[in-house]
Amino acid sequence: NxxxxxxxxxxxxxxxxxxxxxxxxxxxxNSMYWYRQDPGMGLRLIYYSASEGxxxxxxxxxxxxxxxxxxxxxxxxxxxxxxxQTSVYFCASRKRWDRAYYWDQPQHFGDGTRLSIL
Amino acid sequence: QQPVQSPQAMILREGEDAVIxxxxxxxxxxxxxxxxxxxxxxxxxxxxxxxxxxxxxDKISASxxxxxxxxxxxxxxxxxxxxxxxxxxxxxxxxxxxKLVFGQGTRLTINP
Numbered sequence: 001n002x003x004x005x006x007x008x009x010x011x012x013x014x015x016x017x018x019x020x021x022x023x024x025x026x027x028x029x030n031s032m033y034w035y036r037q038d039p040g041m042g043l044r045l046i047y048y049s050a051s052e053g054x055x056x057x058x059x060x061x062x063x064x065x066x067x068x069x070x071x072x073x074x075x076x077x078x079x080x081x082x083x084x085q086t087s088v089y090f091c092a093s094r095k096r097w098d099r100a101y102y103w104d105q106p107q108h109f110g111d112g113t114r115l116s117i118l
Numbered sequence: 119q120q121p122v123q124s125p126q127a128m129i130l131r132e133g134e135d136a137v138i139x140x141x142x143x144x145x146x147x148x149x150x151x152x153x154x155x156x157x158x159x160x161x162x163x164x165x166x167x168x169x170x171x172x173x174x175x176d177k178i179s180a181s182x183x184x185x186x187x188x189x190x191x192x193x194x195x196x197x198x199x200x201x202x203x204x205x206x207x208x209x210x211x212x213x214x215x216x217k218l219v220f221g222q223g224t225r226l227t228i229n230p
Contacts, residue, residue, distance in 0.1 A: 042222035106162030
Protein backbone atom coordinates (compact mmCIF):
# COMPACT_ATOMS: atom_id res chain seq x y z
CA ASN A 1 0.00 0.00 0.00
CA UNK A 2 1.15 3.51 -0.82
CA UNK A 3 -0.63 5.07 2.19
CA UNK A 4 -0.85 8.86 1.81
CA UNK A 5 0.64 10.25 -1.38
CA UNK A 6 1.40 13.94 -1.86
CA UNK A 7 2.32 15.65 -5.10
CA UNK A 8 4.50 17.45 -5.90
CA UNK A 9 7.34 16.82 -3.42
CA UNK A 10 9.04 20.15 -4.16
CA UNK A 11 7.85 23.37 -5.75
CA UNK A 12 9.11 26.90 -6.21
CA UNK A 13 6.60 29.63 -6.97
CA UNK A 14 6.73 33.35 -7.55
CA UNK A 15 4.65 35.69 -5.43
CA UNK A 16 1.13 35.93 -6.80
CA UNK A 17 1.14 32.61 -8.61
CA UNK A 18 -1.48 29.99 -7.82
CA UNK A 19 -0.99 26.33 -7.14
CA UNK A 20 -2.83 23.21 -5.98
CA UNK A 21 -1.21 20.61 -3.74
CA UNK A 22 -2.61 17.15 -4.25
CA UNK A 23 -3.16 14.44 -1.64
CA UNK A 24 -4.56 10.94 -2.05
CA UNK A 25 -4.92 8.04 0.38
CA UNK A 26 -5.62 4.40 -0.40
CA UNK A 27 -6.58 3.23 3.11
CA UNK A 28 -10.32 3.99 2.83
CA UNK A 29 -9.97 6.59 5.57
CA ASN A 30 -12.79 8.97 6.37
CA SER A 31 -10.92 12.02 7.62
CA MET A 32 -8.20 14.00 5.87
CA TYR A 33 -6.06 16.94 6.95
CA TRP A 34 -3.68 19.61 5.73
CA TYR A 35 -0.93 20.93 8.02
CA ARG A 36 1.92 23.33 7.50
CA GLN A 37 5.19 23.03 9.37
CA ASP A 38 7.50 25.97 10.01
CA PRO A 39 10.61 25.96 12.25
CA GLY A 40 9.66 26.37 15.91
CA MET A 41 5.92 26.42 15.13
CA GLY A 42 5.19 22.72 15.05
CA LEU A 43 2.40 21.38 12.86
CA ARG A 44 -0.38 23.87 12.34
CA LEU A 45 -3.75 22.72 11.04
CA ILE A 46 -4.90 24.56 7.92
CA TYR A 47 -8.09 22.69 6.99
CA TYR A 48 -9.55 19.30 7.65
CA SER A 49 -12.33 17.12 6.31
CA ALA A 50 -13.91 14.90 8.96
CA SER A 51 -15.79 12.94 6.30
CA GLU A 52 -16.45 13.02 2.56
CA GLY A 53 -18.50 16.09 1.68
CA UNK A 54 -17.43 18.22 4.65
CA UNK A 55 -14.54 20.61 5.20
CA UNK A 56 -13.70 22.82 8.17
CA UNK A 57 -11.17 25.49 8.97
CA UNK A 58 -8.24 24.79 11.21
CA UNK A 59 -5.95 27.24 12.99
CA UNK A 60 -4.42 28.99 9.96
CA UNK A 61 -6.86 28.86 7.01
CA UNK A 62 -6.30 32.35 5.58
CA UNK A 63 -4.90 32.31 2.06
CA UNK A 64 -5.90 28.70 1.41
CA UNK A 65 -8.84 26.76 0.00
CA UNK A 66 -9.52 23.04 0.00
CA UNK A 67 -11.57 20.54 -1.93
CA UNK A 68 -12.54 17.07 -0.81
CA UNK A 69 -12.87 15.68 -4.31
CA UNK A 70 -13.96 12.22 -3.17
CA UNK A 71 -13.18 9.89 -0.29
CA UNK A 72 -9.59 9.37 -1.48
CA UNK A 73 -8.52 12.87 -2.45
CA UNK A 74 -8.14 16.16 -0.59
CA UNK A 75 -6.48 19.08 -2.35
CA UNK A 76 -5.09 22.37 -1.01
CA UNK A 77 -5.06 25.48 -3.17
CA UNK A 78 -3.06 28.67 -2.86
CA UNK A 79 -4.85 31.27 -4.98
CA UNK A 80 -2.20 33.99 -4.76
CA UNK A 81 0.98 32.72 -3.17
CA UNK A 82 2.84 34.91 -0.67
CA UNK A 83 6.37 34.48 0.78
CA UNK A 84 4.76 33.86 4.22
CA GLN A 85 3.34 30.64 2.79
CA THR A 86 6.80 29.17 2.29
CA SER A 87 6.64 26.00 4.36
CA VAL A 88 6.52 22.23 4.38
CA TYR A 89 2.95 21.02 3.85
CA PHE A 90 1.79 17.67 5.19
CA CYS A 91 -1.38 15.85 4.32
CA ALA A 92 -2.73 13.22 6.71
CA SER A 93 -5.64 10.81 6.91
CA ARG A 94 -7.42 8.85 9.61
CA LYS A 95 -10.03 6.11 9.72
CA ARG A 96 -13.59 6.55 11.00
CA TRP A 97 -13.63 7.09 14.75
CA ASP A 98 -14.38 4.00 16.82
CA ARG A 99 -13.93 4.43 20.55
CA ALA A 100 -13.69 0.67 21.07
CA TYR A 101 -10.42 0.67 19.09
CA TYR A 102 -9.18 4.15 19.87
CA TRP A 103 -5.54 3.05 20.26
CA ASP A 104 -5.51 1.88 16.67
CA GLN A 105 -6.62 5.12 15.01
CA PRO A 106 -3.58 7.25 14.35
CA GLN A 107 -3.20 9.85 11.68
CA HIS A 108 -1.11 8.67 8.75
CA PHE A 109 1.04 11.37 7.19
CA GLY A 110 2.31 11.81 3.66
CA ASP A 111 5.97 12.62 2.99
CA GLY A 112 5.28 16.33 2.64
CA THR A 113 5.53 19.01 -0.04
CA ARG A 114 8.35 21.53 0.32
CA LEU A 115 7.07 24.81 -1.07
CA SER A 116 9.16 27.94 -1.55
CA ILE A 117 7.64 31.23 -2.62
CA LEU A 118 9.97 33.92 -3.89
CA GLN B 119 -6.02 26.15 20.84
CA GLN B 120 -2.53 24.85 20.16
CA PRO B 121 -1.30 22.78 23.13
CA VAL B 122 1.89 23.86 24.87
CA GLN B 123 4.82 21.47 25.11
CA SER B 124 7.76 21.59 27.51
CA PRO B 125 10.66 21.56 27.35
CA GLN B 126 11.26 22.93 23.87
CA ALA B 127 14.49 20.98 23.61
CA MET B 128 16.59 18.57 25.65
CA ILE B 129 19.91 16.79 25.27
CA LEU B 130 20.49 13.46 27.01
CA ARG B 131 23.05 10.70 27.09
CA GLU B 132 22.08 7.25 25.93
CA GLY B 133 20.42 5.34 28.76
CA GLU B 134 18.97 8.39 30.52
CA ASP B 135 15.24 8.93 30.98
CA ALA B 136 13.20 11.75 29.42
CA VAL B 137 9.84 13.30 30.19
CA ILE B 138 8.00 15.54 27.73
CA UNK B 139 4.92 17.45 28.84
CA UNK B 140 1.88 18.66 26.93
CA UNK B 141 -0.81 20.94 28.35
CA UNK B 142 -3.99 22.50 27.06
CA UNK B 143 -6.27 25.29 28.21
CA UNK B 144 -9.27 23.38 26.85
CA UNK B 145 -10.98 20.21 28.05
CA UNK B 146 -9.31 17.37 26.17
CA UNK B 147 -10.95 14.33 24.66
CA UNK B 148 -7.76 12.64 23.54
CA UNK B 149 -4.02 13.17 23.30
CA UNK B 150 -1.84 11.77 20.51
CA UNK B 151 1.95 11.50 20.50
CA UNK B 152 4.13 11.46 17.38
CA UNK B 153 7.86 11.48 16.66
CA UNK B 154 9.45 13.10 13.64
CA UNK B 155 12.96 12.57 12.32
CA UNK B 156 14.57 15.39 10.37
CA UNK B 157 13.23 15.58 6.82
CA UNK B 158 10.65 12.86 7.40
CA UNK B 159 6.94 12.65 8.14
CA UNK B 160 5.69 12.33 11.74
CA UNK B 161 5.26 8.77 12.96
CA UNK B 162 2.56 7.69 15.39
CA UNK B 163 3.53 6.58 18.91
CA UNK B 164 0.30 6.30 20.90
CA UNK B 165 -3.12 7.70 21.76
CA UNK B 166 -4.51 8.41 25.21
CA UNK B 167 -8.22 8.76 25.64
CA UNK B 168 -10.28 10.46 28.32
CA UNK B 169 -11.45 7.66 30.57
CA UNK B 170 -9.54 5.08 28.57
CA UNK B 171 -6.72 2.65 29.25
CA UNK B 172 -3.19 3.77 28.54
CA UNK B 173 -1.45 2.10 25.62
CA UNK B 174 2.29 2.14 25.14
CA UNK B 175 5.09 0.07 23.67
CA ASP B 176 8.67 -0.87 24.39
CA LYS B 177 10.17 1.73 26.73
CA ILE B 178 7.85 4.54 25.73
CA SER B 179 4.73 5.25 27.78
CA ALA B 180 2.45 8.17 28.53
CA SER B 181 -0.02 9.46 31.06
CA UNK B 182 -3.13 11.63 30.75
CA UNK B 183 -4.26 13.83 33.63
CA UNK B 184 -7.85 14.69 32.77
CA UNK B 185 -8.28 17.15 35.62
CA UNK B 186 -5.28 19.23 34.62
CA UNK B 187 -5.69 18.71 30.84
CA UNK B 188 -2.11 17.52 30.68
CA UNK B 189 -0.26 14.59 29.21
CA UNK B 190 3.32 13.43 29.71
CA UNK B 191 5.42 11.17 27.49
CA UNK B 192 8.01 8.98 29.24
CA UNK B 193 11.08 7.63 27.44
CA UNK B 194 12.90 5.12 29.60
CA UNK B 195 16.57 4.20 29.12
CA UNK B 196 16.73 6.28 25.96
CA UNK B 197 18.35 4.92 22.83
CA UNK B 198 20.08 6.79 20.02
CA UNK B 199 17.08 6.03 17.82
CA UNK B 200 14.85 8.08 20.13
CA UNK B 201 16.37 11.31 18.82
CA UNK B 202 13.92 13.48 16.95
CA UNK B 203 11.15 15.99 17.53
CA UNK B 204 8.17 14.86 19.57
CA UNK B 205 4.72 16.33 19.04
CA UNK B 206 1.58 16.02 21.06
CA UNK B 207 -1.73 16.41 19.28
CA UNK B 208 -4.97 17.14 21.07
CA UNK B 209 -8.64 16.67 20.30
CA UNK B 210 -11.01 18.90 22.18
CA UNK B 211 -14.47 18.19 23.45
CA UNK B 212 -16.58 16.31 20.99
CA UNK B 213 -16.12 12.58 20.54
CA UNK B 214 -15.13 11.78 17.02
CA UNK B 215 -14.82 15.41 15.99
CA UNK B 216 -11.54 14.40 14.43
CA LYS B 217 -9.94 17.84 14.68
CA LEU B 218 -6.36 17.19 15.79
CA VAL B 219 -4.21 20.19 16.75
CA PHE B 220 -0.48 19.79 17.47
CA GLY B 221 1.90 21.50 19.85
CA GLN B 222 5.09 23.24 18.77
CA GLY B 223 7.26 20.18 19.39
CA THR B 224 10.08 19.09 21.70
CA ARG B 225 13.44 18.42 20.10
CA LEU B 226 15.20 15.50 21.78
CA THR B 227 18.87 14.74 21.12
CA ILE B 228 20.37 11.51 22.45
CA ASN B 229 24.16 11.40 22.52
CA PRO B 230 26.33 8.28 22.97
